[in-house]
Amino acid sequence: MNPSVEALRAAFGDAIGRAVESCGDTIVYVARERLRDVMRWLRDTPGQEYDYLVDLTAVEYRDRERPLEVVYNLRALRRGADLRVKVELDPRGELEVDSVVPVWQGANWLEREVFDMFGIRFRGHPDLRRILMWETYAEGHPLRKDFPLRGRFSRAEQVRQALAANPEAHYSMEELSIAAAYDELPADMRERLRRGERGRVPDGA
Amino acid sequence: MKRVIETREVAGQSPNYLLARLRDLVDWAVNASRANSLWPMPFGTACCAIEFMATAASRYDFARFGMERQAFSPRQADVLICAGRLPFKLAPVIRRIYDQMPQPKWVISMGACASTGGIFDNYAMVQGIDTVVPVDVYVPGCPPRPEGLLYGILLLHKKIKGESLFDRVPRREEQPLDARGLRLPPAEIDELSEPFGNSVQQFRSA
Numbered sequence: 069m070n071p072s073v074e075a076l077r078a079a080f081g082d083a084i085g086r087a088v089e090s091c092g093d094t095i096v097y098v099a100r101e102r103l104r105d106v107m108r109w110l111r112d113t114p115g116q117e118y119d120y121l122v123d124l125t126a127v128e129y130r131d132r133e134r135p136l137e138v139v140y141n142l143r144a145l146r147r148g149a150d151l152r153v154k155v156e157l158d159p160r161g162e163l164e165v166d167s168v169v170p171v172w173q174g175a176n177w178l179e180r181e182v183f184d185m186f187g188i189r190f191r192g193h194p195d196l197r198r199i200l201m202w203e204t205y206a207e208g209h210p211l212r213k214d215f216p217l218r219g220r221f222s223r224a225e226q227v228r229q230a231l232a233a234n235p236e237a238h239y240s241m242e243e244l245s246i247a248a249a250y251d252e253l254p255a256d257m258r259e260r261l262r263r264g265e266r267g268r269v270p271d272g273a
Numbered sequence: 274m275k276r277v278i279e280t281r282e283v284a285g286q287s288p289n290y291l292l293a294r295l296r297d298l299v300d301w302a303v304n305a306s307r308a309n310s311l312w313p314m315p316f317g318t319a320c321c322a323i324e325f326m327a328t329a330a331s332r333y334d335f336a337r338f339g340m341e342r343q344a345f346s347p348r349q350a351d352v353l354i355c356a357g358r359l360p361f362k363l364a365p366v367i368r369r370i371y372d373q374m375p376q377p378k379w380v381i382s383m384g385a386c387a388s389t390g391g392i393f394d395n396y397a398m399v400q401g402i403d404t405v406v407p408v409d410v411y412v413p414g415c416p417p418r419p420e421g422l423l424y425g426i427l428l429l430h431k432k433i434k435g436e437s438l439f440d441r442v443p444r445r446e447e448q449p450l451d452a453r454g455l456r457l458p459p460a461e462i463d464e465l466s467e468p469f470g471n472s473v474q475q476f477r478s479a
Contacts, residue, residue, distance in 0.1 A: 201397075202362055210396050219396030223466035224459030226396075227404050230361035231368055232454050 070094035072116055072151050079113075080106060085156075095152045103155055104166040110142060110151070111171055118142040118151060121168070124178035126186045128159070128213050138165055138188060157188065167193040185211035202233050300437050307351070307377065308433040309339040311426070314350030314374065316367055319357030321384040321416040328419040338426055347373040352429065353406070356416075358386035359399040368450070371406040379409045379433070381425055384416045390466070391415060400466035405456060 073087045073096050083106065085097035098106050110118040122141040135156040142151045157163050167190035168175045179190045180199040187209035190196055197203055201210070206229065207220045219226055250258065279293070313335075317325055328335050329343065344350035347370045359367060371380065382402050385391035388411045390400035399405060409432060412425035450456055457465075 207396065215396070217395050222459070222463055223400055223404070224455065224462040226361060227364065227399065227462055228454050228459070230364040230399070231405065231450065233362075233365050235365045235369065 070096075070149065070151055072096075072110070072118075072149070075113075075116065076106065076110075079109060093150055093152055095154055097154050097156060100155045100157065100165050104168060104171065106153070107140070107168050107171045110153075117144045117146060118149075120145050121172040121174055121178075122150075124168070124175055124182065126182045126188055126211075128186065128211070130213060132159070132213070135159065136163065136186065136188070138182065140168070163188045164191055165189075166191050167196075169193055185209055187212065202230075204229070204233060296437075296439050300439070303438055304434045304436060308430040311338070311340050311351045311379075311429070311433075312342050312344045312349060313340050314344050314347055314353045314370065315356060316353060316370065317356040318359060318363065319384075319386065319416075321356035321387065324416045324419055325354065325356040325383065325422065328422045333419040333423060335423060335426060338423075338430070340426070347371075348375065350374050351377070352379045352381060354381045354383055354422075355387045355402050356383040358384075358391065358393055359402050359405070360397050361399055362397075364399055364405050367402065368405055372449075379429055380406055381410045381412060381422075381429060382408045383412045383422060383425070384414055386415075388413065389469070394468055404462045404465055407456070 069087065069089055073084070073094060076084045076096065076098075080098075080102060083099040083102035085099065087094060087096040089095070110116050120143040122143050123139075124141070125139050127137045127139060135158050138155045138157065140153040140155075142153060143149070144151075155165055157165065163186070165188065167179055169179065169190075170192065176194065177199055179193055180195070180197060182188050183190060183193075183196055184198040184200050198205060207226075208215055210219075221229070315322070315325060327333060329340075342349075347353075351374075353367075353371055353374060355367060371378070380402075382388045386393060386398070387402050388408075390398050392415075394400070402408060410425045410429045412421050414421045417425075453459070455462065
């Protein structure tokens with residue numbers, strides 16, 4: 069068992085749930101209200117120094133009664149230690165958890181992916197948009213267990229919606245690295261970027 | 274050449290007439306030029322693109338068939354080769370590339386995924402690029418070996434050589450998207466996208 073678990077219990081008490089060991093890795097469950105504090109503590113406290121967020125993902129189990137989990141794989145590069153932190157979310161309640169982008173910048177796209185695939189919202193995320201599916205995708209969140217494998221719409225409707233999407237609208241100006249060159253762009257391109265041309269983003273996406 | 278030009282013999286002498294219809298000669302010249310200098314626009318999205326590269330490289334070398342110059346610009350391309358699966362997110366991209374290619378243009382769908390969706394019978398994948406752009410030659414395989422792609426290219430040569438400039442109907446339809454924004458009627462797209470093989474065991478709602 070990773071000694072960080074005992075240190076976490078000493079520092080956060082009841083906010084730390086059960087801890088299990090699996091295949092040599094320690095998994096510790098954290099209350100979602102304290103998630104960001106715990107993460108910041110794990111990164112900044114001498115002796116912990118989990119400075120690298122290896123991966124951030126989510127799991128929904130086939131058992132509908134089990135909560136969804138958001139999984140954070142942490143690594144302390146200097147100490148060579150790993151810790152897996154999980155937050156449980158009740159699927160009947162609000163699927164929302166604090167963003168860890170303020171702690172690790174690298175969480176930005178990882179959280180967007182989890183939002184896209186599971187519909188879990190991250191409070192305080194700077195730019196919570198879909199990242200794999202296009203922004204106007206209206207069928208829902210594909211990795212949820214209630215999502216049919218072939219999608220919700222007919223194939224013809226899927227093709228129609230896909231062809232109606234604007235391939236240039238997948239990127240924000242920042243991602244295209246042309247924000248600084250905005251004034252030098254052709255007028256029509258400036259106008260399109262200003263309007264976004266993203267189409268209508270479906271409600272509740 | 275035999276089909277285009279016939280010889281007439283006068284009794285007792287060696288063949289001394291050459292007869293040909295002008296339109297056949299023109300068709301022959303135009304089609305031979307087109308077929309033997311196809312410039313491919315590679316649209317490689319998956320492992321088929323690796324086989325495509327092998328076909329282009331020295332061992333198989335499709336430059337032998339006049340495909341020396343790969344046009345990575347649709348404006349200078351004759352044949353769009355979709356090598357690999359096409360996700361819905363890329364559908365408007367391949368459609369735009371196809372629209373940007375000048376006539377005459379042809380499309381080769383390389384591999385099982387491009388032709389039918391292959392094993393990816395899921396929410397993200399176009400079930401055959403013929404629901405998005407018209408296709409001339411389908412090359413089966415997962416992925417097809419370079420010989421397979423070369424055979425497909427030779428089939429396309431055959432098809433091109435059978436075309437005629439003088440056909441009354443437009444030789445190749447542009448097939449623009451209709452008012453619904455589709456190339457085919459929705460029922461036809463649904464039919465083309467029907468599950469087959471192992472996928473039929475899987476219910477839509479599963």
